[in-house]
Amino acid sequence: MKRLLLLIALWGWHLTAAAGLTIEITEGAQGALPIAVVPFGGTSPEDVAGIIANDLKRSGRFRPLPVADMLVKPHQASEVDYRDWRALKQESLVVGQVNGGPGNYQVRVELLDVFRGQGLGSWQFNAASQRDLRATAHHIADLVYEALTGERGAFATRIAYITGLRSADGKERVAVQVADSDGASPQTIFSSTEPVLSISWSPDGRRLAYVSFENRKPAIFVQDVYSGQRQKVADFPGINGAPAWSPDGRELAVTLSKDGNPDIFVLDVASGSVRPVTRHPAIDTEPAWSPDGRSIIFTSDRGGQPQIYKVSAAGGEPQRITFEGKYNAKASYSRDGRYIAMVTRDGGDFRIGVLDTSSKAFRTVSDGPLDESPSFAPNGSMIIYAARAQGRGVLYAVSADGRTRHRLTLDVGDVREPVWSPFSNR
Amino acid sequence: MNTRTLALAAFAALALALGGCSSMKKSDGTEAPVSDATGAGAGAGGVGAGGGRWSGGALDDPSSPLSKRVLFFEYDSAELRADSMDVLRAHGSYLAGNRGTNVTVEGHCDERGSREYNLALGERRAQAVKRYLEADGVSAAQISIISYGEERPADPGHDESAWAQNRRAVLVY
Incomplete structure (x- = not known):
């Protein structure tokens, strides 16, 4: 946690605040666990309990009790009469308080089992700023989620995405932005009037790789999200595209067309050297690493239409892995390697499909006409993707079971190409 | 010879068979006569096709x-579509006759599907144009290509008529 706070303290000192994303739950879940997160005692510039409740609600696994329905508002376990909460059919209860003030907030929180009438966990945190309080709230939501579901939470993570704002002359200003997983505290990392696309997080969550046309042709850049330091890492003739960090953070799988048509290469980031992985006259692009770093999946139209293939990271003969539908592209793994999300053509519509690599079952988890760019949360619980709604580019996050969905919308302009960060250190 | 080259050759043959007064679909969807341009491109101050x-x-x-x-x-x-051939041959003979003139071929796509695949598809479109011009006698050194994929739509709409305008190659002198 100390490390997390340090990172947060460093965060944003050079960066510009950006217009916020508005979040809206569009499909709720049946059968979610009832939980009461009581507004915290003390004085806090952030509604810590509200942030926790919203995180839990967005996951689709919990149904937080509206504050207006709470009959009493205890702030610690010793003040709790469990009968109050059994009467409201709550299974779990979160109580806490924020003491201190700017520069030194203390957050105390307890998780209680209403049926058994006993504590499940209690934690204490220090936070220096309002920003730290938000981060602490997301971290508490992670702990509650893990205590009650047995799976690690992914609320204290971030999302990176591209925004586009078209001016009156038709030109689009694009920006790479990073925000909290709930869309709060967005920061602009880079912006340009030339195209920018294809963001990839380094596995330590410190750097982003992306493609920028700022020199009137596509080149791959790596940028430190804390210091803003930026480096061009690939600028060969033709396409330099689709960067994807290897799990060890040393290499980028990339698409290069320097030899005449797009193939997959692996770039050593420190030395800049590249080695070929595929060699085929068809389009090979959109590489993504398996979590063990041994293989790479990619889009290829070598069979006539874009489909997903898998190849050893050392090269060799690729094997086709998608057989449903005539268009499958932009695939990426869940962190446990079991699922692969992709863009799939469904009739005339482009949707998000998920392939279970063990059962080979394939299902569609979105319903829009123009959905693209799926990215798993690091705990695999949700997939964030880009879509069009009411003529705007928006983001959706859908639970992996497809039951819950929420939409993230910019106040003005389009948002697209979301990428969920890895877990932060704790 | 792969299937793509065969298709290219077939289109070229078709275009030749259609001869010098085929019609050309304009960007607004209307038909407009386009005359054989082989003579028009040679040098500056030539006679315009309109007479x-x-x-x-x-x-x-x-x-x-x-x-x-x-x-x-x-x-x-x-x-390459049959309705592109007259325009392509006009540019081919102009460039072949004007070795000092260079052209950039931009490849573009509609917004459907994934962005990096479209970046690759746009490059393939630009290359198809480049190869045709080279076959028409233009030096490879005169032609550069770039793909913008779906990042630079000509029509920002989200329907078939917009998509048709956006699936394009653009010759930039």
């Missing part, structure tokens, strides 16, 4: 097929 004398450079003659710079494509395809 009137044009005193400026051939590239600037609004009645010349050289004034047409945009070629359209079918969905997920980089095959």
Whole structure:
């Protein structure tokens, strides 16, 4: 946690605040666990309990009790009469308080089992700023989620995405932005009037790789999200595209067309050297690493239409892995390697499909006409993707079971190409 | 010879068979006559295809097929369409006759599907145009290509008519 706070303290000192994303739950879940997160005692510039409740609600696994329905508002376990909460059919209860003030907030929180009438966990945190309080709230939501579901939470993570704002002359200003997983505290990392696309997080969550046309042709850049330091890492003739960090953070799988048509290469980031992985006259692009770093999946139209293939990271003969539908592209793994999300053509519509690599079952988890760019949360619980709604580019996050969905919308302009960060250190 | 080259050759043959007065689909969807441009491209100040004398450079003659710079494509395809051939041959003979003139071919796609695949598809479209021009006698050194994928739509709409305008190659002198 100390490390997390340090990172947060460093965060944003050079960066510009950006217009916020508005979040809206569009499909709720049946059968979610009832939980009461009581507004915290003390004085806090952030509604810590509200942030926790919203995180839990967005996951689709919990149904937080509206504050207006709470009959009493205890702030610690010793003040709790469990009968109050059994009467409201709550299974779990979160109580806490924020003491201190700017520069030194203390957050105390307890998780209680209403049926058994006993504590499940209690934690204490220090936070220096309002920003730290938000981060602490997301971290508490992670702990509650893990205590009650047995799976690690992914609320204290971030999302990176591209925004586009078209001016009156038709030109689009694009920006790479990073925000909290709930869309709060967005920061602009880079912006340009030339195209920018294809963001990839380094596995330590410190750097982003992306493609920028700022020199009137596509080149791959790596940028430190804390210091803003930026480096061009690939600028060969033709396409330099689709960067994807290897799990060890040393290499980028990339698409290069320097030899005449797009193939997959692996770039050593420190030395800049590249080695070929595929060699085929068809389009090979959109590489993504398996979590063990041994293989790479990619889009290829070598069979006539874009489909997903898998190849050893050392090269060799690729094997086709998608057989449903005539268009499958932009695939990426869940962190446990079991699922692969992709863009799939469904009739005339482009949707998000998920392939279970063990059962080979394939299902569609979105319903829009123009959905693209799926990215798993690091705990695999949700997939964030880009879509069009009411003529705007928006983001959706859908639970992996497809039951819950929420939409993230910019106040003005389009948002697209979301990428969920890895877990932060704790 | 792969299937793509065969398709290219077939289109070229078709275009030749259609001869010098085929019709050309304009970007607004209407039909407009386009005359054989092989003579029009040779040198500056040539006779415009419309018949009137044009005193400026051939590239600037609004009645010349050289004034047409945009070629359209079918969905997920980089095959040159039959209705592109007259314009392509006009540019080919102009460039072959003007070795000091360079052109950039931009490849573009509609917004459907994934962005990096579209970046690759746009490059394939630009390459198809480049190969045709080279076959027409243009030096490879005169032609550079760049793909913008779906990042630079000509029409920002989200329907088939917008997509048809966006699946294109653009010749930029």
